[in-house]
Amino acid sequence: MQGVRHRGRGVDDTVRIGIIGLGEVAHVHLAALPIVAGAQLVAVCDARSGVVEKVAQQTGARGYVDAAAMVGDGGLDLVMILTPAATHRMLVELVARAGIDVFCEKPIAVNLEDAKAIVEVCDQTGIRCFYGSTYRYLPAVRSARELIKNGAIGKAQLMSEIVVSGHGLEGYVPLPFSHYPEGGPGGPGMSLIDHGVHLVDIFGWLLDEKPQSIIGHGLKSGQPAGTEFLIANYPSGAIGHLLYNNATFPTSLPNEGIFAGGAGWGNDGQYVPAGGWINDPGSISVWGTSGSLRIFHYANALFMNTGKGSQRVETPGLAPPGHFSAQLTACVQTIREGGMPAVTARDGLVALSVVLAAGDADKGIDPFG
Ligand SMILES: NC(=O)c1ccc[n+]([C@@H]2O[C@H](COP(=O)([O-])OP(=O)(O)OC[C@H]3O[C@@H](n4cnc5c(N)ncnc54)[C@H](O)[C@@H]3O)[C@@H](O)[C@H]2O)c1
Known part of the structure; x- marks a missing residue:
């Protein structure tokens, strides 16, 4: 079925959506759905019956505790998988x-075997897999990509995000084994596997390149907190750098921070609504041969310095959490109009392989050897 051509359903057709997994991220998707033209939520499923009952009542969707029963009842054009990565395959x-198209949240899986099986089953069945890469829909990231593509900062040489923050070792909360099984990649929400997987996808997207070698060190689920890092080398000579430790404290100076132009999480994991003050906002720095960028992804602010000091740059588009509805709009539009997803399971596989390679690099393994 590989290479199957996907014809559109037609712009007057409604895309009937089922959701599996009604946890934290599902609430953001559920809030985004009503403003997505042509989308209709028709079924929801979660292993927790109380949550199913509540969401089914609120939305008017059919409720299920068993995913196979929901899929078996049919009448679905897209199923969104919003469960922990260990269950994605x-x-x-x-x-x-x-035979139903699928949207799968990041990370695509927790190991390469499962990620490759996902790519394979989509190829074999000819269904489309939309990979959840919300960062590609953040306006500050999109504007930065345009600037880089147009040569505004010359040749991009280094991209970096540093998330060294938290509430000390006592406040350190790794994600549970239901998300990241013991012994595999793991850590808290601000870790290489859970957050870095967004960033390595964005680094590749900003450059339109795939890395050719990786060094790094990643945390394992069930093991003590520590520092993680990744350095990705790209064919153009550019370097992507990530540094994580969520079991310490920020080094922000008093009153350092930014007013959030959108809603999202600071580096310490704290949720800040639009307009709120973020002491420790997440940001990506990009240094080029004739300029630099500072991308405050969730705070929806972008600054560029081409030798005259940092100037704020416009970031058109829906500020966070609007990037969730922008992502879903693109997905629904593709199903209605035909064509392939902008971000696929293969992109998810690449991002996961980069993060896992960093996790194993300290063992002396050459991931691309
Ligand atoms: N794009 C983003 O910015 C973003 C943000 C948060 C989470 N995520 C991703 O979304 C996914 C879910 O994360 P979360 O924080 O919502 O997790 P969560 O633990 O809050 O919720 C997961 C839900 O899935 C249900 N579930 C698990 N297995 C199931 C099964 N087999 N059948 C039916 N229901 C099942 C659980 O009962 C739970 O309600 C993860 O892959 C995570 O990485 C993405």
């Missing part, structure tokens, strides 16, 4: 074999 296989 099993659920993508279920949905793909029923």
Whole structure:
């Protein structure tokens, strides 16, 4: 079925959506859905019956505690898999074999075997897999990509995000084994596997390149807190750099921070609504041969310095959490109009392989050897 051509359903057709997984991220997707033209939520599923009942009542969607039963009842054009990454393979296989297009949240899986199986089942069945890369829909990131593509900062040489923050070792909360099984990649929400997987996708997207070698060190689920890092080398000579430790404290100076132009999480994991003050905002720095950029992704602010000091740059588009509806709009539009997803399971596989290579690099393994 590889290479199957996807014809559009037609712009007057409604895309009937089912959701599996009604946890934290599902609430952001559920809030985004009503403003997505042509999308209709028709079914929801979660292993927790109380949550299913509540969401089904609020939305008017059919409720299920068993994903196979939801898929088996049919009447779905797209199933969104919003469960922990360890469950993605099993659920993508279920949905793909029923011939239904799928949206799968990041990370695509927790190991390469599962990620490759996801790509394979989508190829075999000819269904489309939309990979959840919300960062590609953040206006500050999109504007930065345009500037880089147009040569505004010359040749991009170094991209870096540093998330060294938190509430000390006592306040350190790794994600549970249901998300990241013991012994595999793991850590808190601001770790290489859970957050860095967004960033390595963005680094590659900013450059339109895939890395050719990686060095790094990643945390394992169930092991003590520590520092993680990744250095990705790209064919153009550019370098992508990530540094994480969420079991310490920020080094921000008093009153350092930014007013949030959008809603999102600071480096310490704290949720800040639009307009709120973020002491420790997440940002990506990009240094080029004739300028530099500072991308405050969630705070929706972008600054450029081409030798005259940092100037703020416009970031048109929906500020966070609007990037979730922008992502879903693109997905629904592709199903209605035909064509392939802008971000696929293969992109998810690349991002995961980069993060896992960093996790294993300290063992002396050459991930691309
Ligand atoms: N794009 C983003 O910015 C973003 C943000 C947060 C989370 N995520 C991703 O979304 C996914 C879910 O994260 P979360 O924080 O919402 O997790 P969560 O733990 O809050 O919720 C997961 C839900 O899935 C349900 N579930 C698990 N297995 C199931 C199964 N087999 N059938 C039915 N229901 C099942 C659980 O009962 C739970 O309600 C993860 O892959 C995560 O990395 C993405």
